[in-house]
Amino acid sequence: xxxxxxxxxxxxxxxxxxxxxxxxxxxxxxxxxxxxxxxxxxxxxxxxxxxxxxxxxxxxxxxxxxxxxxxxxxxxxxxxxxxxxxxxxxxxxxxxxxxxxxxxxxxxxxxxxxxxxxxxxxxxxxxxxxxxxxxxxxxxxxxxxxxxxxxxxxxxxxxxxxxxxxxxxxxxxxxxxxxxxxxxxxxxxxxxxxxxxxxxxxxxxxxxxxxxxxxxxxxxxxxxxxxxxxxxxxxxxxxxxxxxxxxxxxxxx
Amino acid sequence: xxxxxxxxxxxxxxxxxxxxxxxxxxxxxxxxxxxxxxxxxxxxxxxxxxxxxxxxxxxxxxxxxxxxxxxxxxxxxxxxxxxxxxxxxxxxxxxxxxxxxxxxxxxxxxxxxxxxxxxxxxxxxxxxxxxxxxxxxxxxxxxxxxxxxxxxxxxxxxxxxxxxxxxxxxxxxxxxxxxxxxxxxxxxxxxxxxxxxxxxxxxxxxxxxxxxxxxxxxxxxxxxxxxxxxxxxxxxxxxxxxxxxxxxxxxxx
DNA sequence: CGCACGTTTGATTACCGTCAAGGTATGTGG
DNA sequence: CCACATACCTTGACGGTAATCAAACGTGCG
Numbered sequence: 001x002x003x004x005x006x007x008x009x010x011x012x013x014x015x016x017x018x019x020x021x022x023x024x025x026x027x028x029x030x031x032x033x034x035x036x037x038x039x040x041x042x043x044x045x046x047x048x049x050x051x052x053x054x055x056x057x058x059x060x061x062x063x064x065x066x067x068x069x070x071x072x073x074x075x076x077x078x079x080x081x082x083x084x085x086x087x088x089x090x091x092x093x094x095x096x097x098x099x100x101x102x103x104x105x106x107x108x109x110x111x112x113x114x115x116x117x118x119x120x121x122x123x124x125x126x127x128x129x130x131x132x133x134x135x136x137x138x139x140x141x142x143x144x145x146x147x148x149x150x151x152x153x154x155x156x157x158x159x160x161x162x163x164x165x166x167x168x169x170x171x172x173x174x175x176x177x178x179x180x181x182x183x184x185x186x187x188x189x190x191x192x193x194x195x196x197x198x199x200x201x202x203x204x205x206x207x208x209x210x211x212x213x214x215x216x217x218x219x220x221x222x223x224x225x226x227x228x229x230x231x232x233x234x235x236x237x238x239x240x241x242x243x244x245x246x247x248x249x250x251x252x253x
Numbered sequence: 254x255x256x257x258x259x260x261x262x263x264x265x266x267x268x269x270x271x272x273x274x275x276x277x278x279x280x281x282x283x284x285x286x287x288x289x290x291x292x293x294x295x296x297x298x299x300x301x302x303x304x305x306x307x308x309x310x311x312x313x314x315x316x317x318x319x320x321x322x323x324x325x326x327x328x329x330x331x332x333x334x335x336x337x338x339x340x341x342x343x344x345x346x347x348x349x350x351x352x353x354x355x356x357x358x359x360x361x362x363x364x365x366x367x368x369x370x371x372x373x374x375x376x377x378x379x380x381x382x383x384x385x386x387x388x389x390x391x392x393x394x395x396x397x398x399x400x401x402x403x404x405x406x407x408x409x410x411x412x413x414x415x416x417x418x419x420x421x422x423x424x425x426x427x428x429x430x431x432x433x434x435x436x437x438x439x440x441x442x443x444x445x446x447x448x449x450x451x452x453x454x455x456x457x458x459x460x461x462x463x464x465x466x467x468x469x470x471x472x473x474x475x476x477x478x479x480x481x482x483x484x485x486x487x488x489x490x491x492x493x494x495x496x497x498x499x500x501x502x503x504x505x506x
Numbered sequence: 507c508g509c510a511c512g513t514t515t516g517a518t519t520a521c522c523g524t525c526a527a528g529g530t531a532t533g534t535g536g
Numbered sequence: 537c538c539a540c541a542t543a544c545c546t547t548g549a550c551g552g553t554a555a556t557c558a559a560a561c562g563t564g565c566g
Binding site for chain 1 (some may be wrong): 310326344354370499
């Protein structure tokens with residue numbers, strides 16, 4: 001169990017993220033901190049949960065990256081989403097008692113456990129938190145539909161560009177300062193599985209983008225050279241920066 | 254405003270859907286019915302909401318089909334989801350004050366309005382409802398990730414087959430009885446925009462499926478001839494039939 | 507050092523897109 | 537009642553983006 005602390009000391013990344021969107025009451029803060037249980041470490045490349053495995057809890061990402069994916073009959077894989085600090089993950093286990101996707105650590109991770117029943121209590125007792133979680137889920141759903149659009153209707157360069165822009169936008173929520181260079185812990189095979197491309201074609205697409213002066217690469221570090229240009233080229237919309245909370249009742253007391 | 258009725262008479266399709274997953278208390282039932290406001294009719298092909306239009310309310314589908322879509326710079330379109338009676342739609346307007354997608358009626362529709370502030374009150378006062386809406390949103394998110402997987406990693410036949418299986422599964426939730434034939438109000442261009450294919454290729458794929466004895470068509474009516482075979486062929490999983498509610502506190506009183 | 511893993515490059519193939527045109531059904535107005 | 541328009545479906549020919557197959561090249565690590 002994490003140390004409850006209304007003072008902002010050693011708080012969960014979820015509490016920090018939520019208070020980024022909404023000023024939490026002390027009761028809400030405490031209820032959130034109390035809901036999370038023990039922490040777990042997951043080494044890069046290791047699975048946290050396997051698809052179709054029975055599960056009764058969610059996880060909060062405290063540190064590191066993960067992704068959720070599914071495997072196909074033919075051995076192929078589709079990566080559905082990436083998860084960053086402050087994300088509530090394994091949400092599909094809410095709707096069923098089995099995991100719908102596999103959760104895998106991309107880099108070394110720390111996550112904390114949040115049992116489904118605790119989430120139920122949170123919704124029942126702290127309705128504003130429930131509403132905020134719903135709003136975040138809605139935003140993430142739109143971000144996923146952007147990915148769907150990219151895969152369904154865009155060519156390889158546009159797909160890769162939108163992914164890079166999206167990762168950058170999401171990292172800015174947590175990182176705070178200016179982010180124009182990202183440390184990509186992903187292999188080109190991972191990126192291909194996220195974009196519906198093969199690793200071979202991802203490689204060719206990276207080189208093409210370099211040739212066109214869109215990005216530069218050095219090892220795992222990647223720099224976006226002309227962000228406004230890429231945004232215009234892809235029609236990218238940042239879904240992470242702002243989330244409306246004006247529709248929530250101001251205070252429950 | 255819909256007639257509040259704990260007796261099950263003239264209830265909103267949303268209330269009916271939720272009570273399909275969870276036995277509602279009278280207070281919950283009443284709060285749900287009170288949240289919805291006036292009804293609107295939308296003729297087939299007409300838009301209900303346009304993307305990026307300011308909006309402060311959601312909608313509940315009472316009758317008919319709609320879809321949400323986005324337009325691309327180049328004139329292309331991606332259909333993201335289809336919406337059926339009992340669905341809460343326009344959810345992206347919760348996270349922002351503008352619509353993220355265009356909502357268009359596929360067949361003649363009746364929807365009722367649900368202002369964001371009413372939803373906020375529902376979350377605050379009826380936490381179990383909030384939790385249930387969250388669970389449904391999680392299930393729909395998984396259904397969308399199934400579509401993502403189909404578009405990213407499957408060929409045209411498998412994509413079309415999963416779409417047909419998914420529509421059938423979703424209709425069964427509302428229809429109740431046995432559904433093995435569906436009346437498709439969609440054009441082949443619509444289906445292509447949902448699957449990331451052109452209408453020309455959708456047509457070829459339909460004919461190929463007929464030739465292989467997977468489906469039969471007569472006008473708009475479509476029959477799935479070997480559902481177990483198609484399920485095995487595509488790895489389809491029904492995301493609509495069951496949703497767990499065991500994690501919600503039994504009663505709030 | 508050698509192995510595993512990831513990146514890069516080349517040659518060939520195939521699935522699906524594009525372009526074009528004809529066919530069918532439904533509806534409307536003269 | 538028929539000419540005509542419109543929307544949708546169907547089919548053919550051709551071309552291109554990305555997949556597949558194969559192999560070389562780096563690079564970090566035990």
